[in-house]
Amino acid sequence: MNMPDKHGKFIEYGGKFAPEVLMPAIEELEKGFKRYVKDPGFRKELDYYLKEFAGRPTPLYYARNLTEKVGGAKIYLKREDLVHGGSHKLNNTLGQALLAKKMGKKRIIAETGAGQHGVATAMAASAAGIECEVYMGTEDIERQKLNVFRMDLMDAKIIPVESGSCTLKDAINEAMRDWLTNVETTYYLIGSIVGPHPYPLMVREFQKIIGEETRKQIIDKEGVLPDYIVACVGGGSNAIGISHEFLGDEVELVGVEAGGKGIESGEHGATLSAGTSGVLHGTYSKLLQDKYGQINISYSIAAGLDYPGVGPELSYLAEKGRLKVASVTDDEALEAFKLLSRVEGIVPALESAHAVYHAVEMAKELDEDKTIIVNLSGRGDKDVFVVAEALGVKL
Ligand SMILES: *Cc1c(COP(=O)(O)O)cnc(C)c1O
Numbered sequence: 308m309n310m311p312d313k314h315g316k317f318i319e320y321g322g323k324f325a326p327e328v329l330m331p332a333i334e335e336l337e338k339g340f341k342r343y344v345k346d347p348g349f350r351k352e353l354d355y356y357l358k359e360f361a362g363r364p365t366p367l368y369y370a371r372n373l374t375e376k377v378g379g380a381k382i383y384l385k386r387e388d389l390v391h392g393g394s395h396k397l398n399n400t401l402g403q404a405l406l407a408k409k410m411g412k413k414r415i416i417a418e419t420g421a422g423q424h425g426v427a428t429a430m431a432a433s434a435a436g437i438e439c440e441v442y443m444g445t446e447d448i449e450r451q452k453l454n455v456f457r458m459d460l461m462d463a464k465i466i467p468v469e470s471g472s473c474t475l476k477d478a479i480n481e482a483m484r485d486w487l488t489n490v491e492t493t494y495y496l497i498g499s500i501v502g503p504h505p506y507p508l509m510v511r512e513f514q515k516i517i518g519e520e521t522r523k524q525i526i527d528k529e530g531v532l533p534d535y536i537v538a539c540v541g542g543g544s545n546a547i548g549i550s551h552e553f554l555g556d557e558v559e560l561v562g563v564e565a566g567g568k569g570i571e572s573g574e575h576g577a578t579l580s581a582g583t584s585g586v587l588h589g590t591y592s593k594l595l596q597d598k599y600g601q602i603n604i605s606y607s608i609a610a611g612l613d614y615p616g617v618g619p620e621l622s623y624l625a626e627k628g629r630l631k632v633a634s635v636t637d638d639e640a641l642e643a644f645k646l647l648s649r650v651e652g653i654v655p656a657l658e659s660a661h662a663v664y665h666a667v668e669m670a671k672e673l674d675e676d677k678t679i680i681v682n683l684s685g686r687g688d689k690d691v692f693v694v695a696e697a698l699g700v701k702l
Pocket residue numbers: 393394395396423498499500539540541542543544545546611612656658659684685686
């Protein structure tokens with residue numbers, strides 16, 4: 308369903324925009340992925356780790372208290388917050404780490420901004436028994452000490468990046484340079500449905516298990532498919548992960564972006580809502596840029612939504628009208644963060660709180676016989692310091 312063409316394009320979006328010298332590495336990855344994705348031995352090993360290590364399948368939980376409080380459509384939560392490590396990210400890093408091993412690579416590299424992808428990569432690399440090095444800007448290392456220490460505990464080596472703004476985009480450049488130099492031994496593990504083909508397709512294939520489980524679970528509980536599926540969108544991996552299985556059905560799919568301080572303020576991460584087309588990090592998609600093509604700095608209270616690009620498949624689905632796009636501000640996400648914690652006893656990741664807020668707004672307007680499934684992409688333990696500060700609470 309919804310396969311890109313042989314150039315990795317979803318009609319106009321996607322492709323491989325990388326320097327010529329990187330093409331052999333990308334092609335080797337494409338071959339490796341194609342070969343192993345259908346290999347029963349690989350699938351068996353991945354399924355083993357997804358079940359025994361990651362804790363899948365995750366529950367589809369009927370949020371009874373929230374539904375009763377809001378009044379309107381039934382709200383279900385797909386509990387990716389219960390995946391080992393606290394988010395959906397491990398589904399992808401496990402898949403790629405095991406692929407790296409099959410491809411005979413000795414070393415995994417990754418880059419990370421807030422550290423969440425770095426931690427998920429370190430976990431998967433440890434489980435797969437393969438060496439791991441994570442590029443991180445010195446600015447981010449300073450801001451994310453806890454995640455740096457976590458990676459260190461799991462035996463991942465942090466490589467500080469001191470060029471440019473010393474943040475994620477500089478770390479990405481350095482990781483690319485490393486891959487180029489060490490392609491024989493090294494696997495570059497990307498964390499969302501972004502980057503040059505085959506990454507957007509591959510990450511989707513590793514995340515689509517969320518939707519496959521969800522379909523069985525909702526049919527089991529309600530006897531019919533849901534009316535709506537709502538997920539937050541940073542790069543788009545949890546959104547495509549839960550949505551892919553339903554692309555051919557009469558289910559409305561909704562992606563919720565970071566409205567930050569309001570789209571008019573210019574401080575946001577709402578790429579699909581407010582971006583224009585261009586090339587970023589190897590793919591043609593929507594992005595936040597000025598009229599000269601310079602990338603604008605994105606902003607969100609949720610680190611995972613703070614990215615000026617978005618996956619090409621989502622740009623395509625949004626343009627086609629198959630994916631509805633909304634945005635939720637920092638303040639609204641904080642409100643949903645508090646609400647879900649209070650009424651359900653579930654502290655959501657700030658990213659996921661964006662989806663929760665929008666789902667609640669939708670539910671209010673809908674009849675009680677409608678159902679909405681929210682992808683609860685992660686748990687909020689990582690966010691308590693940021694939330695406390697935003698609420699003026701001193702810890
Ligand atoms: C990283 C992250 C996201 C955003 O990434 P996607 O690729 O858009 O899914 C959302 N939620 C959580 C909890 C995350 O850690």
